[in-house]
Amino acid sequence: MVKVIGSDSAEDLAQLTDEDLMRRYRDHGAEVLFNELVHRYERELFRYLARYLGDPSLAEDVFQNTFLQIHLKRGLYEDGRPFRPWLYAIATHQAVDTLRKVGRHPTVSLDQRLAPAQADSESGSLLDMLVNDDSGPLADLQEQERQQWVRDSIERLPDSLRQTLILAYHQDLKYREIADILKIPVGTVKSRLHAALAKLQQMARTAHRDGKD
């Protein structure tokens, strides 16, 4: 039996996958389907944008523009394509444009190579750094101080590293999904994430040493 679009109850909609909702919205344009998608991703996407942009009011604008783009480009959605990476890719593009308009954050230089061939040796050194700092360079700081330091430090990371770190750690996305969103190979995603952690560790050590001096 073919169901009439628009007659879906909230329960029916909740049982549909993101991809089903998007496909049916693309084909029939029923608003209820779109509403379900917006409500489904409201919290998750806003959290990502707010953290990436560092400004909740900018994040609100980008969130709205992202879903406007989803509506306008619904005809370009391909069957079988996972919806989440597609949504994040559009949101990331919108966010990058916005950052470009409002001016870039000051970033620290990235003075280590990110070649995938070196990934293992870097991972090794990074793992050693993470495990061997028993007390941890940030251990002396109060929790609130540490959190403030993290916010400041992440804001100073280069955009490409910050994007990857937020998507992997805060949004819990898999490497494959991040690669799909950022249109880069999985190996590059790993390198960027490791580079971001190494950079933060290095900054923490510097801060710790300066604090002691």
Add this chain to the structure above:
Amino acid sequence: MNSEEMLDFALGQLDDPRRRELEEAGRTDPEFAAKAHRVRHAVHQLVDDGYTFNPPAGLSHRTLALVAHSRSKGRSILDYVPVQVPFRWADFAVAASIFIAGLLTLMPAIQRSRERMNQAGCVFNLAQIGSSLAQYATLHPSYPYPPNDRADAHSGLFAAILHDAGMLTDLSVLDCPCNGKCAVHAAGRMDSFEQIDDLRKSDPAQYQKLVSWDYGYNAGYRRGSGRLGPLEARPASLIAVVADQPPQDAHLGVIDRNSPNHGGSGQNVLYSDGGVRWHSNRRISPNDLDLYLNNARQMQPGLNEHDAVVLPVMVPFVGSDNR
């Protein structure tokens, strides 16, 4: 397990079943569990900023209102993008038909344009030859003519005489572009007039290949004394000097048959004043009944100065009685 896998495990990036294996290892191996915990804790220390961003109240409603407003503004061009475009033979056939119709429509125009270009090329060639002849005429009393002991040389060798005099270096001007490429390039480096004329006797096949250009030459006319002589270089006299080659021998006698260079539609003629004119028939003036035959209907030099006869390249300067 390498360090990269350990990091991926700590960051929650490993997929099943490997993730489950390592979790099991963590339950049975305290050292491994402690190490994984320390890595997680270190990462958490470095990255956790303590923020929990909550969306502002009404964000989804404002977003939906924005999209609704966009809907009410009318359809954008993206709304007309087809969702799926399956391949259909009917579409292919329509596209192919349009392509073929366009091609058929354009072909005559392209053909005409190419003909006009080739016609212009032919005029340019004759103008270049005319320029060479004019230079030659500044140093000689007449247009190219073989010495008395070589009177049986072919009229086509006028080009070799010009070349010898250093006044015709580009041999490609002897190829009319309207009838396809002739083998002028086979000439390569043209030898002297005498060497080419000797080749006529020693290697006729090679000679045939060498002297294969598309333009015939006015080899002169019979004087009142009965002797043949060259065309005198008097630009004002307006005599046809060079022209598109005559038709085949079989058609030479038919006055309606024009040069094969332009598909029989006519011929370009270079006059002694340097001008090139198009004639759609062989009668080029009231005094000259046939460009390719003399007034006695023979393929011989003209009976008088105004009886211009353009001979084929393989006919001797003294003419041919047996044709």
